[in-house]
Amino acid sequence: MYSHTVERIGVAATLVALIFAPTTGTSRLAAQSDSVQRSGSSERTGSASFRPPGPSEVRPAGPARTKVVSGTWGDGPGDFGRRLGEEYDFAGERRRQVDWPWKIVVETDGVVYVSDFVNWRVQRFSPSGEFIGEVCFTKGGKPGSFEDVPFLLGIGPHAELYLSDGFPRARVGDTRPGAVALFSADGRYLRHLGSWHHGTDPPIPPGSMWDIRGFHVDQKGNVHAYDLSSRTMHTWDRATDQWSVLDSISPYNAVAMDGSVYHLRSPRPEPGDRDGSYEWDVSVTAPDGKLLRKLRLCLSSADPGLREPLVTAVRAVIGDCIYVDCRQAPVSGGPQEVATRSALRSTIRFDGQGKDAGRVSLEEVYRALGRSKPLDTDAYPSYRVATIGPDGSLYVFVYWSARLELDRIVF
DSSP: OOOOOOOOSOOOOOOSSOOOOOOOOOOOSSOOSOOOOOOSOSSOOOOTTSOOOOTTOOOOSSOEEEEEEEEEBSSSTTOBOOEEEEEEEETTEEEEEEEOOOOEEEOTTOOEEEEEGGGTEEEEEOTTOOEEEEEEOOBSSSTTOBSSOEEEEEEOTTSOEEEEESSSBOOTTOOOSOSEEEEOTTSOEEEEESEEOOOOOSSOOTTEESBEEEEEEOTTOOEEEEETTTTEEEEEETTTTEEEEEOSOOSSEEEOTTSOEEEESOSSOEEOSSTTOEEEEEEEEOTTSOEEEEEEEEEOOOOTTBOOOEEEEEEEEETTEEEEEEEEOBOTTSHHHHHOSSOEEEEEEEOTTSBEEEEEEHHHHHHHTTOOSOOOTTSSSEEEEEEEOTTSOEEEEEEOSSEEEEEEEEO
């Protein structure tokens, strides 16, 4: 069991013609007793239905969408918390930040963990979407409590939870005991890992971080935390309880199951050998810093009505496949610009040789919801990619006015 996510920390969602009823429920102070039965092994193979795609696996054309989880806004079991944040100015418009779930972890057996931080808890759901338990946390100054909100970062090999106190970033006058809090599967506080610091001048002390923008737990239970401020990857070796650090790691990175780091040299592609194709250079680095190999990702074709694709994140490495998020702005005056006012977003899967092996556009997901209105960033429902599952499926949050849904999209 391990985390497959590379997430941007800190997100703002917008609100149009919608009035929120604030939730005021209190957090539950103890972990629920209903838990998932787990193997004692530190490396899990998962079930046959949840496996990484093979390099030659062929799937039907177009995305197949399945609703995994659906819950209303609230604080009951299976509900999700939502609250209004501060107003801000966006292109001359006044908008309001919204806090709601946007981080999940999916296990190899398909169990979904949702960071319901507004309600101070982590909820668990079966692969078919049934609520099967929660772990709740408390506010205060005692060990294992939180000053801000408990924010889920990852899940370990024995279902232990890794959390940060608020979004994982250092603060002026920081009094938090460490960068990452470690809890058992039933919510018992175990220890803190790493520390916070301000400053990016080398040498960067191993395990000392400022702004964690990527967090992974590999199949051996080792922790890999990417610090954007210093562009360093900090690795905690579970067996030795020691930290190490890799320098000069691109922000566009992901960690594979064996702990190797895949990172792009640049988010902007180079023209490919054929018209309409694009390429990116990827370096694969071992946890000890040794360069293992170099790889070139090739997007074989692109929509002529769109500008060149820009990588926004290397989402995950599953099996021998690499998953990359891209944005493409419409060509001025072209048909895509008429149909939409925003850049188109896609998640692209590349195989072990770097070849384009399929893609899913969030606009396809949007149309799959049955809305005939052209894509508009101000329209509801809002949606965002949550993670890549261990079988290579795309998990997408869909935010409705009265509920939250989590969809699974098969390439």
